[in-house]
Amino acid sequence: MLVELTDFQQELRELARRIAEEKMKPVRAHYDETEEFPWDIVRVYAQSDLYRVYIPEDYEGLGGGVFEMALVTEELSRVCGGIALAFAASALGAYPIILFGSDEQKARYLPDLASGSKLAAFALTEAHAGSDAAGIETTAARDGESYVLNGTKQWITNGGEAETYTVIARTDKTKGARGFSAFIVEKGTDGFGFGKKERKMGIRASATRELVFADCRIPADHRIAREGMGFKVAMETLDRTRPGVAAQAVGIAQGALEAAVQYARQRRQFNSPISSLQAVQQMMAEMAMQIEAARSLVYLTARHIDAGARNPAKYSAMCKALASDVAMKVTTDAVQIFGGYGYMKDYPVEKMMRDAKITQIYEGTNQVQRGVIARQLVKELATASR
Numbered sequence: 001m002l003v004e005l006t007d008f009q010q011e012l013r014e015l016a017r018r019i020a021e022e023k024m025k026p027v028r029a030h031y032d033e034t035e036e037f038p039w040d041i042v043r044v045y046a047q048s049d050l051y052r053v054y055i056p057e058d059y060e061g062l063g064g065g066v067f068e069m070a071l072v073t074e075e076l077s078r079v080c081g082g083i084a085l086a087f088a089a090s091a092l093g094a095y096p097i098i099l100f101g102s103d104e105q106k107a108r109y110l111p112d113l114a115s116g117s118k119l120a121a122f123a124l125t126e127a128h129a130g131s132d133a134a135g136i137e138t139t140a141a142r143d144g145e146s147y148v149l150n151g152t153k154q155w156i157t158n159g160g161e162a163e164t165y166t167v168i169a170r171t172d173k174t175k176g177a178r179g180f181s182a183f184i185v186e187k188g189t190d191g192f193g194f195g196k197k198e199r200k201m202g203i204r205a206s207a208t209r210e211l212v213f214a215d216c217r218i219p220a221d222h223r224i225a226r227e228g229m230g231f232k233v234a235m236e237t238l239d240r241t242r243p244g245v246a247a248q249a250v251g252i253a254q255g256a257l258e259a260a261v262q263y264a265r266q267r268r269q270f271n272s273p274i275s276s277l278q279a280v281q282q283m284m285a286e287m288a289m290q291i292e293a294a295r296s297l298v299y300l301t302a303r304h305i306d307a308g309a310r311n312p313a314k315y316s317a318m319c320k321a322l323a324s325d326v327a328m329k330v331t332t333d334a335v336q337i338f339g340g341y342g343y344m345k346d347y348p349v350e351k352m353m354r355d356a357k358i359t360q361i362y363e364g365t366n367q368v369q370r371g372v373i374a375r376q377l378v379k380e381l382a383t384a385s386r
């Protein structure tokens, strides 16, 4: 790896790698097959203090930032991109509170998320509001000292398993993107239920469910930030968590490359290991170059954000789109190097290829990311030529 790590980051990386190798590797095929939620691994993450990593020290965290969150996500994903999501999706759910929560909200919710005794989830997407996040139809109507939520959120990672949900809902129909607000909703609140658990192509160890709000009444002090700030809360959260998706993609790709190289050394055809065939060498070298380039951009972006970048949207989108495209290409090539064996469930690379696909889709499709990048380029040019 080209990037220097501090002692803390080095230790964190080694810890995450050890958990992935010792605890996750033996069970990843089981969870992929059964689609059960990996509570035994969640407990290991919690006991190892992994959920504390990105939480501020004032709230029982370790005070790391996006870089440390990404580092852990990458290492866990190197072994299983699905189980790793029980870590990464809780960060996504927690970030609106970390970034915009009041001191009271932070004190109330972050210590439990830091200890891992509770998981978080983030609820933006709806059936008719995917790429067009401003198309949200879930409403939150003010009623005295409460808000009453109505609507359905779709494809929520950690849905049903998490205790703490950060939810974006419309508070004013007339105000476009300024008509949304963000709320904290706790599992068990009357009027808050869950739809069916989705069956997925990949990341099958993760739980994906609908959230259903039917006259769900929550105290007004569960609103995060001012009324009307919900879209900004969502966008600024995603700017800080897309590097996490990118790190997940880098991890999946790294796992696939290592599996492919190991296989290529052992597999003999034409009287020699296939790693000595130029066609295979070209593929392995290409995979390694792409992973290193993607990892570099992820790390630089995470450090840029942690250094206090005011508008990290462009780099966040760049690293997410680049790393997830790399993961799709690398995992596909890993299956190719394994040949017929790669297509079989006896080897891990077909799962890695299935797991990689979602990284091009969620937290904003790569087409949306390219739109974000292009809009920013145009804006920058307009500002420069003023």
Ligand code: COS
Pocket (backbone or CB within 6 Å): 124, 125, 130, 131, 132, 133, 134, 177, 178, 231, 232, 235, 236, 238, 239, 313, 362, 363, 364, 365, 368, 372
């Ligand atoms: N940070 C802060 N504010 C932002 C922002 C960002 N990254 N991006 C947009 N905003 C603000 C804009 O400045 C604007 O504010 P004002 O009303 O004060 O001017 C407001 O938000 C609306 O912005 P915009 O007009 O650009 O919004 P669009 O409706 O055109 O949507 C995209 C922009 C497409 C980028 C957005 O809808 C998006 O990210 N979609 C993908 C959503 C997604 O990731 N879904 C996955 C589910 S979450 S797991």
